[in-house]
Amino acid sequence: MLKVLFAAAEAVPFVKTGGLGDVIGTLPRELKKQGVDVRVILPKHGVIPEKYKRQMVLKQTLEVAVSWRKQYCGIEELEYEGITCYFVDNQYYFGSRPAAYGHHDEAECYTYFCRAVLECLPVLGFQPDILHCHDWHTALIPVFLQAQYRLNPFYQQMKTLFTIHNLRYQGRFAKEIVPDILGLDWEYFNNGSIEYHDSVNFMKGGLLFADLISTVSRSYAEEIQYPFFGEGLDGLLRHRRKQLIGIINGIDYNEYDPAADAVLHTHYDANSPELKQKNKRSLQEKLGLPRVDIPVIGIVSRLVGPKGFDLVANILFELLGSEDIQLVVLGTGEGKYEELFRHAAWRYPDRVSANIFFDDALAHQIYAGADLFLMPSLFEPCGIGQLIAMRYGALPVVRETGGLKDTVQSFNRITGQGTGFTFDNYNAHDMLFTIRRAIRYYYDKENWLKIVRNAMAKDFSWHASAQAYLDVYQKLVNHEL
Structure with missing residues (x-):
């Protein structure tokens, strides 16, 4: 059975600020229907409703290195609508904050999260074929995998798919974080792998190191290869155009159903x-x-x-x-x-x-x-x-x-x-x-x-889009892309 881990910063119903949360909360369910062992890993944000926190079970604890720091990491598990969801628990980085985003130390928070995703897999006993990373918050996963984990036999066969949900938000930070937070050699900055206008760009690293890149529509995949839409990364996207695809998002047809929507005055469908x-x-x-x-x-x-x-x-x-x-x-x-x-x-x-x-x-x-x-x-x-x-x-x-x-x-x-x-x-x-x-x-x-x-x-609905993702996963695993 094909094994896929979704890594993202948000997912409904736990935390949502935009369309990313909808995708992570709904696409895995359709992939599971199509025979994929798909799981989701998220930060354990403080804003997650208590009713979900009470259902989480601590599975493992470990230490995660953030450069010279050694930080606690608890991996908690919750099964929601048939999908196994893991939550990275660290009170300092996520648990004590009143919102999912907008904090001064997001470079450190999401560097920690990306390392935690990779570090927790062996202790959880889950070895995914595909790490499906979403937006800049998870863009360092392909970077760290290639730079520091690839020689470990546990990780050697893992493939990465990086999905751009919105290219405008890239995760740009001062270059001083390279040794102090990322724990990477300056080579990765000096050779341009993560450098952008003398700063660190998380998104750029993900786009360069991922095995395959996807966006959430075919036209957007074409548009971002041009300067107007490319947000400064159009050159890199043109360079990787053969590894760039577009798959349209779907919506949850159970949540959005005029024939059964509980808040409507009158139910109706395409026949009425x-x-x-x-x-x-x-x-x-x-x-x-x-x-x-x-x-x-x-x-x-x-x-x-x-x-x-x-x-x-x-x-x-x-x-x-x-x-x-x-x-x-x-x-x-x-x-x-x-x-x-x-x-x-x-x-x-x-x-x-x-x-x-x-x-x-x-x-x-x-x-x-x-x-x-x-x-x-x-x-x-x-x-x-x-x-x-x-x-x-x-x-x-x-x-x-x-x-x-x-x-x-x-x-x-x-x-x-x-x-x-x-x-x-x-x-x-x-x-x-x-x-x-x-x-x-x-x-x-x-x-x-x-x-x-x-x-x-x-x-x-998600059915056709999930089938398109499944085809991509299979080709990645079979080295056809």
Whole structure:
């Protein structure tokens, strides 16, 4: 049986700050269904809910070297929905902190975590074929494996897959950590393996030393080889393009199921999309939006620039002043965008609902109640909002970038194919034109229902993506890549 260890900083339901947590919490379950012995290892963050901590069982203790330091490491185990999850316990690095990220000593914390992952395997008696590392927090695992562990027979056959979830966050730190924290020879800095503009770059090390690199969509894998999207690492990614692949993320179809979602007013599916209107009326009543005969545009997002909100800011009042629509916003982020939507709600109280917080139940209700879902990102490695929206029959309006380009097909009246509405250029009025096109189709009920059915019929569950990962694992183990 193929054995795979997922190493990551977060996973639902234990701790989540973004899409990474969703992937680590759901993809292993589908891989297990396909016959993989897959396990997950995470830091034991202090923010993990107590109900999960109480279920953890201490399996092993050991010392982990962080350069000259010898640090305690407890490995605790919890089986969750059939997946064995290991938690690296160290009160100083993880247990006493009020958040998973944002601390001054993250270089030391995640250096410790990467070493702990490698050091704990022999004492746990688990010898994975593949170490599947996710984002910069685990990028040193391939580096340490190649630099310091490869001669040990226990590790000689292990392969590494490094997945980029967002290239913007790379783990960059002062070069002084090379001897003092990493415990590496200066050679690895001086030859450029982990050096980036006279600093240490964890992500760069992972990209260089991993056997294979993946990203979370095919288009993003292509885009990051160019300077605009490459975040300074495009040259390295072009160098390794033959070892770079893109596999689209999926979503948990049990969690996101309009036919069974407990927080919805009315259940529906692809065979009964007309029932979605009852959820729309319920959402409008809840948020104080009086009219039911006009399209509702939903936004569920972090309110930050890379998500395209500078485009929205440029045309929002032109849109509200010229089109009979309602807008429902849910999320938090940069103050200027929070204030933008608050002002719009004050100016148009019967047409804009600004919910500047996050509430998971309300998010589900917006997906179920909105007619359109706006996601005009500057860049988007994969994105799950558009996948959830299509599952719930809210038609996406997206920019053609990364995972948005791979998952949303613009509607073609002649062929009858398409699942939403797209625009290419990062331009506010291109977006406005596309929104207006979508609004026109809203009143063309025959074609509108066709697009909704098309969107809801798409399968973005983890099944196909897990099969793609399984194929990659097999090729790595068989030395075919």
